[in-house]
Amino acid sequence: MSDHQHGALLPAPLRTVVREEGAGHRTLGADTTLDAGPGTEDTARWLRAEPGAATGLPLPPGTGPRSVRLRVSPEIGREHGPEGYRLSTDGSVEDVDVLIEGGSAAGVFWGAQTLRQLLGPDAYRKAPAGAAERRLPALTVTDSPRFPWRGLMLDVARHFMPKADVLRYLDLLAAHKLNVFHFHLTDDQGWRIEIKRHPRLTEVGSWRARTKWGHRASPLWTDVPHGGFYTQDDIREIVAYAAARHIRVVPEIDIPGHSQAAIAAYPELGNSDVIDTTALSVWDTWGVNPNVLAPTDNVLRFYEGVFEEVLDLFPADVSPFVHVGGDECPKDQWKESPLAQARIEELGVGDEDGLQSWFIRHFDGWLAARGRRLIGWDEILEGGLAPGAAVSSWRGYAGGIAAAEAGHDVVMCPEQQVYLDHRQAPGEDEPVPIGFVRTLEDVYRFEPVPPRLSAEAAAHVLGTQANVWTEVMENRSRVDYQVFPRLAAFAEVAWSRLPDPRERDFEGFRERMAVHYARLDALGVDYRPPGGPLPWQRRPGVIGRPIEGSPPNV
Numbered sequence: 087m088s089d090h091q092h093g094a095l096l097p098a099p100l101r102t103v104v105r106e107e108g109a110g111h112r113t114l115g116a117d118t119t120l121d122a123g124p125g126t127e128d129t130a131r132w133l134r135a136e137p138g139a140a141t142g143l144p145l146p147p148g149t150g151p152r153s154v155r156l157r158v159s160p161e162i163g164r165e166h167g168p169e170g171y172r173l174s175t176d177g178s179v180e181d182v183d184v185l186i187e188g189g190s191a192a193g194v195f196w197g198a199q200t201l202r203q204l205l206g207p208d209a210y211r212k213a214p215a216g217a218a219e220r221r222l223p224a225l226t227v228t229d230s231p232r233f234p235w236r237g238l239m240l241d242v243a244r245h246f247m248p249k250a251d252v253l254r255y256l257d258l259l260a261a262h263k264l265n266v267f268h269f270h271l272t273d274d275q276g277w278r279i280e281i282k283r284h285p286r287l288t289e290v291g292s293w294r295a296r297t298k299w300g301h302r303a304s305p306l307w308t309d310v311p312h313g314g315f316y317t318q319d320d321i322r323e324i325v326a327y328a329a330a331r332h333i334r335v336v337p338e339i340d341i342p343g344h345s346q347a348a349i350a351a352y353p354e355l356g357n358s359d360v361i362d363t364t365a366l367s368v369w370d371t372w373g374v375n376p377n378v379l380a381p382t383d384n385v386l387r388f389y390e391g392v393f394e395e396v397l398d399l400f401p402a403d404v405s406p407f408v409h410v411g412g413d414e415c416p417k418d419q420w421k422e423s424p425l426a427q428a429r430i431e432e433l434g435v436g437d438e439d440g441l442q443s444w445f446i447r448h449f450d451g452w453l454a455a456r457g458r459r460l461i462g463w464d465e466i467l468e469g470g471l472a473p474g475a476a477v478s479s480w481r482g483y484a485g486g487i488a489a490a491e492a493g494h495d496v497v498m499c500p501e502q503q504v505y506l507d508h509r510q511a512p513g514e515d516e517p518v519p520i521g522f523v524r525t526l527e528d529v530y531r532f533e534p535v536p537p538r539l540s541a542e543a544a545a546h547v548l549g550t551q552a553n554v555w556t557e558v559m560e561n562r563s564r565v566d567y568q569v570f571p572r573l574a575a576f577a578e579v580a581w582s583r584l585p586d587p588r589e590r591d592f593e594g595f596r597e598r599m600a601v602h603y604a605r606l607d608a609l610g611v612d613y614r615p616p617g618g619p620l621p622w623q624r625r626p627g628v629i630g631r632p633i634e635g636s637p638p639n640v
Contacts, residue, residue: 094601095203097263097578099229100166105176112175112183114141114205114220119148121182125191126156128330129198136257137202140211140608142218154184154201156194163189169265169332170230171197175204175222184222189230192332196263200227207604210261233534235497235549236580237266237336238573240565243273243347244372245556246292246314247565253327254562258609260331262577267328268336268409268478268551271316274346274369274377278315279337279399283391284352288315291347294368300518300558302372304629308560321399329404336461337400339392340411342379342445349377355385357419357426372557374414381420381429381441386448393452402457407476410449413463415442435469443469450475461497464489480505480553482640483536490543497548498534502637504552504576506568507559509632510614517567517625518558519632530575530595531587552576558630563612567623570613574602 095102122130130147133154138145145154162170168190179185184201188194204222208215238259240247247255252269259267271278277291293313299306316324328335346369349356356363357380369375379385396408417438420426430437435444443466450460450472461476464485471477476495479486486496501508501521508521534550552573559565575595584590606613612623 094598095200095227096574096595096598096602097581098584098595098598099200099227100583101228103176103226103228105224111224112177112222114143114154114183114222115152116144116218117152118143118145118183119150119153120145121149121153121155122147123155123157125158126188126194128191128332129156129186129195132195132330133198133201137205137209139213140209141205141220142214143220151181151183153182155179155182155186156198157185157187158191158194159187159189162187162193165189166193166228166230169193169196169234170228171200172229173197173200173227174225176224176226178226192265193230195260195332196229196231197227199261199263200229202261203605207601207608210605210608231263231581232583233547233549233580235266235551236264236577237268237497237499237549237551238264238569239268239270239338239499239551239553241270241273241554241556242278243270243276243556245297245560246276246278246312247556247562248314249316249320249324251562252316252324256324256328256331256333258573258611259333261605261609262573263581264573264577265332266334266336266549266551268338268553269324270338270340270409272338272340272347272411273344274375275372276313276315276368277347277351279321279339279396280315280317281392281395282318283395284388286351287348287392289351291351291368294370296370297560298371298557300625300628301520301631303631306628307370318395318399325400325404334407335400335405336407336409337396337405338409338411339389339396340413341389341449342381342442343413343415344375344411345379346375346377349379352388355379355388357423359425360419360422374416376416376418378415378419379445380423381426381445389449390452393449397456397458405458407459407461408453409478410446410460410462410466412442412446412466413480415465417442437469439469441469442466443472446475447472476548478551482638484640486547487536487539487543490539490546493546495546495548498550499553500640501553502640503532504529504550505555506552506572507555507557509630510568510572511618512632513618515619515624516630517564517619517623518628519630520558521631522633522635522637524572524637526572526575526596526599527592529572530579530592531590532576532579533587534579550576550580558628563623566612567614567619570606570611571599571603574599
């Protein structure tokens with residue numbers, strides 16, 4: 087590796103101590119062994135399968151002076167938490183070349199991610215592109231994350247992402263020390279998870295006849311059927327793959343809005359006393375859809391059945407939280423529905439907002455009785471928040487502030503700051519430009535905890551996540567372009583203890599990105615180049631919805 091790469095670690099670690107130039111280094115080669123202590127088996131397998139395969143280092147099991155030693159350390163756990171680690175290559179441990187100690191198995195794994203960065207960009211390839219022998223600088227890295235929730239939400243409902251590409255995104259999360267994958271599985275435009283007791287959800291609900299091309303104001307259509315879903319074994323594979331990388335998975339089944347795909351499959355789920363639900367198909371355009379679930383006991387039983395299968399597929403140790411959506415639920419049909427109005431009267435919930443709250447509270451209690459926690463978008467605050475519920479604050483900071491001050495846990499993901507479907511630069515070249523301009527620097531200066539939060543309320547901020555809505559991202563390459571390089575800046579915000587936004591060293595970050603772009607190249611990521619999109623990354627003539635000016639701080 088080149089000498090400057092020890093300074094290109096990303097996200098920035100808590101502390102790096104480099105021995106003086108010429109004061110020694112470690113060389114890993116064919117005779118380097120891997121000494122994996124109890125609890126580190128997943129990391130050992132990963133080291134052999136990923137950086138080992140990329141570099142040609144076989145890393146056979148063994149002890150001795152030419153070894154990489156992995157250990158879970160209670161001392162590190164006490165000092166730096168379960169995800170903290172210490173990586174030493176400076177000779178301070180005389181009988182090994184590399185020592186990685188973690189506060190838990192997760193901490194060891196994050197230390198191994200740092201080791202991979204030290205091995206050089208071609209350690210991110212699938213097979214060797216150079217010499218196997220690797221020279222490491224003599225240093226000690228001590229590190230731990232700022233937040234326990236460092237997430238990415240991926241919308242696979244608007245445009246389906248094949249299983250292999252989902253697994254690839256889990257690897258990309260792990261490479262950036264992100265540990266939560268929010269899996270948006272259902273929406274008006276598609277139902278993406280097999281439910282055995284309700285097979286029409288995927289037989290009918292997983293595909294649409296055509297798709298709007300561009301923003302909903304665009305006159306263009308793609309007249310090719312679009313669809314796909316994950317079988318239950320696909321889901322089990324995805325969950326196991328995430329768990330091996332110490333990533334929690336948050337499945338999202340959207341209720342009571344964003345439900346047209348489900349209603350198209352089972353018309354009795356909709357407000358059939360207001361509209362002819364049998365005439366609905368899976369939605370082929372974008373926006374907020376008026377067709378929402380009916381507030382009936384039959385609908386509750388149907389979705390309890392869905393969630394029973396979801397809980398079986400997403401075990402509690404990997405998926406302690408289950409997301410129920412709860413956002414953008416227009417109340418027009420409920421206002422017109424005699425059944426819904428009778429239900430409001432019967433339940434004594436006051437109005438349509440109270441009816442939505444009743445939906446959410448029902449599933450909060452249902453999930454809590456089964457050892458899970460409900461999380462939903464900040465609209466679940468309307469009409470009163472369920473007692474154990476957590477909030478994804480997307481419309482700005484305000485929902486998260488209100489929830490945290492009321493004692494609820496919060497994940498900060500304000501659309502004005504960390505919606506990665508928003509455009510990365512002004513001008514005509516950005517493909518299908520949506521929303522405010524959010525540059526790499528803007529994301530780097532994002533602060534998840536508003537300064538006006540009290541210390542007590544701030545303790546309820548579990549962390550932060552970036553959200554990727556795929557209406558105008560028709561394939562993996564388009565997702566890559568919108569997500570990268572900004573996810574690297576977001577990862578540093580989520581992991582590192584950065585100063586106040588105005589005081590952050592963006593120039594230093596940009597210098598480290600010069601090395602990180604080479605890692606992304608080795609991984610085959612179709613990121614937005616610093617100089618702007620490449621010709622094939624543009625979408626000339628496809629209408630977006632750019633919003634001018636700076637986003638409001640709400």
